[in-house]
Amino acid sequence: MKVTVVGSGYVGLVTGACLADVGNQVLCLDLDARKIEILNQGGIPIHEPGLLEIVQRNRLAGRLSFTTDVAASVAHGDIQFIAVGTPPDEDGSADLRYVVAAARNIGKHMTGFKVIVDKSTVPVGTADKVHAAIADELTQRGTALDFAVTSNPEFLKEGAAVEDFMRPDRIVVGIPTGEVGERARAMMQQLYAPFQRNHDRTLFMDVRSAELTKYAANAMLATRISFMNELANLAETLGADIELVRRGIGSDPRIGYHFLYPGTGYGGSCFPKDVKALIRTAQEHGHAATLLNAVEEVNDTQKSVLVRKIEKHYGNDLSGKHFAMWGLAFKPNTDDMREAPSRVVLQALVERGARVTAYDPVAMEETNRVLELDFAGKPAQRAAIALAQSAQQALEGADALVIMTEWSHFRSPDFAAIKAALKAPVIFDGRNLFDPAYVRGEGFAYFAIGR
Numbered sequence: 001m002k003v004t005v006v007g008s009g010y011v012g013l014v015t016g017a018c019l020a021d022v023g024n025q026v027l028c029l030d031l032d033a034r035k036i037e038i039l040n041q042g043g044i045p046i047h048e049p050g051l052l053e054i055v056q057r058n059r060l061a062g063r064l065s066f067t068t069d070v071a072a073s074v075a076h077g078d079i080q081f082i083a084v085g086t087p088p089d090e091d092g093s094a095d096l097r098y099v100v101a102a103a104r105n106i107g108k109h110m111t112g113f114k115v116i117v118d119k120s121t122v123p124v125g126t127a128d129k130v131h132a133a134i135a136d137e138l139t140q141r142g143t144a145l146d147f148a149v150t151s152n153p154e155f156l157k158e159g160a161a162v163e164d165f166m167r168p169d170r171i172v173v174g175i176p177t178g179e180v181g182e183r184a185r186a187m188m189q190q191l192y193a194p195f196q197r198n199h200d201r202t203l204f205m206d207v208r209s210a211e212l213t214k215y216a217a218n219a220m221l222a223t224r225i226s227f228m229n230e231l232a233n234l235a236e237t238l239g240a241d242i243e244l245v246r247r248g249i250g251s252d253p254r255i256g257y258h259f260l261y262p263g264t265g266y267g268g269s270c271f272p273k274d275v276k277a278l279i280r281t282a283q284e285h286g287h288a289a290t291l292l293n294a295v296e297e298v299n300d301t302q303k304s305v306l307v308r309k310i311e312k313h314y315g316n317d318l319s320g321k322h323f324a325m326w327g328l329a330f331k332p333n334t335d336d337m338r339e340a341p342s343r344v345v346l347q348a349l350v351e352r353g354a355r356v357t358a359y360d361p362v363a364m365e366e367t368n369r370v371l372e373l374d375f376a377g378k379p380a381q382r383a384a385i386a387l388a389q390s391a392q393q394a395l396e397g398a399d400a401l402v403i404m405t406e407w408s409h410f411r412s413p414d415f416a417a418i419k420a421a422l423k424a425p426v427i428f429d430g431r432n433l434f435d436p437a438y439v440r441g442e443g444f445a446y447f448a449i450g451r
């Protein structure tokens with residue numbers, strides 16, 4: 001099938017590459033000429049395991065190409081995916097300007113039937129806005145053409161995006177009513193058939209239910225994390241170990257082990273913004289969203305949990321103190337720094353007068369970029385953060401190690417080497433990577449989450 005993907009970011013690029021890999025002819029559009037140039041030169045603009053190989057093999061096979069040419073992209077695909085950003089607006093609602101602009105471009109250039117597939121995470125009712133924007137452009141052109149606007153929310157996780165797309169738990173497709181809806185259903189069924197040879201995982205539903213399903217999934221997962229973070233803090237006060245409690249409850253199949261890990265609060269480009277947007281939607285319709293507000297409040301507080309532990313250990317004034325930080329990305333296997341808890345901790349430490357030497361295996365370039373934003377107008381604070389070339393180098397001469405991201409090679413470090421490099425053997429672990437008894441037995445003061 002001929003497919004266009006509008007937006008070549010984390011979701012658009014993975015969608016385009018995976019659809020090309022099963023034999024479709026895919027054209028990816030982005031308005032960011034830098035991204036398209038990187039892609040056209042055989043690279044990828046993000047770090048995502050397995051993605052480069054898929055992009056390269058399909059590009060060379062002629063099934064996957066990239067463009068900044070809007071008219072060409074609309075002409076190409078019978079199916080037009082919209083996978084542009086929906087960042088939070090000032091009031092927390094999803095900013096739909098990129099989605100609507102993409103829709104208008106389709107309306108301006110289409111010359112025959114198109115299925116428009118909204119893959120961006122968008123509030124209930126957005127498909128109607130996309131439909132209206134395209135219809136308006138067609139009216140301005142004095143043209144009447146059939147098209148269907150469907151909702152196909154994406155559930156991939158960064159760091160596992162290719163695997164998630166290739167082996168989905170479910171494919172949610174919201175279909176509009178009527179004849180164009182039935183045409184769209186048949187095309188979507190055909191498009192996704194290769195991803196579900198043994199089990200039909202497609203859940204066809206109405207468009208509004210599909211749109212809400214995406215927010216419901218993320219809000220549920222965020223709720224589990226805030227619940228565990230709240231319990232972790234309680235466990236610590238009560239002298240219990242949250243890691244044992246986690247295993248104790250996860251073994252109940254009604255609860256399950258996934259997404260029960262306490263930490264430094266959820267970050268990333270999705271949970272924070274999607275919980276906010278759902279709260280906003282609820283409020284707009286007269287619902288208080290009491291639970292979701294609490295989920296968000298717990299998360300905001302949890303992002304500073306290590307700062308509170310550090311202050312408890314050293315006092316509020318951290319001037320003269322020097323911390324090593326391991327991990328900067330919001331989670332392992334990505335270079336994404338959006339809403340990363342490390343940014344909150346870096347700000348808090350340098351505001352209190354400390355210096356930090358930080359290391360992340362892939363997010364160093366992205367860290368440099370976001371620190372310019374976080375410390376705009378504060379050059380002295382920015383200068384208090386240095387980036388190291390290795391985990392070991394970050395430790396040299398620091399007063400303590402702070403662990404922010406659970407990269408797998410941090411899990412079994414050489415504790416003797418850590419001890420030798422640090423001024424004092426102190427670890428603040430935001431990811432509960434180690435057995436406290438073992439680390440303390442090695443002579444460390446060890447502060448983790450909820451234990």
Ligand SMILES: NC(=O)c1ccc[n+]([C@@H]2O[C@H](COP(=O)([O-])OP(=O)(O)OC[C@H]3O[C@@H](n4cnc5c(N)ncnc54)[C@H](O)[C@@H]3O)[C@@H](O)[C@H]2O)c1
Binds near residue numbers: 010029031035155156
């Ligand atoms: N990142 C994830 O893990 C993830 C997972 C599921 C869903 N989502 C949702 O998918 C959407 C995209 O997220 P992302 O992380 O891929 O964003 P992103 O910022 O990585 O990529 C979006 C891209 O769209 C481009 N763009 C914006 N307007 C455009 C236009 N009119 N035409 C062409 N290109 C345009 C931007 O230049 C950018 O490259 C969001 O709604 C997000 O909530 C993200």
Ligand SMILES: O=c1ccn([C@@H]2O[C@H](COP(=O)(O)OP(=O)(O)O[C@H]3O[C@H](CO)[C@@H](O)[C@H](O)[C@H]3O)[C@@H](O)[C@H]2O)c(=O)[nH]1
Binds near residue numbers: 221269331
């Ligand atoms: O038990 C857990 C699991 C996750 N996290 C944190 O939660 C955040 C999000 O992690 P994860 O869900 O793995 O990454 P994302 O790539 O943000 O993926 C989420 O957001 C995407 C965008 O909507 C959805 O598509 C995915 O299904 C959903 O998992 C990160 O900060 C994690 O550290 C925890 O603190 N504890």
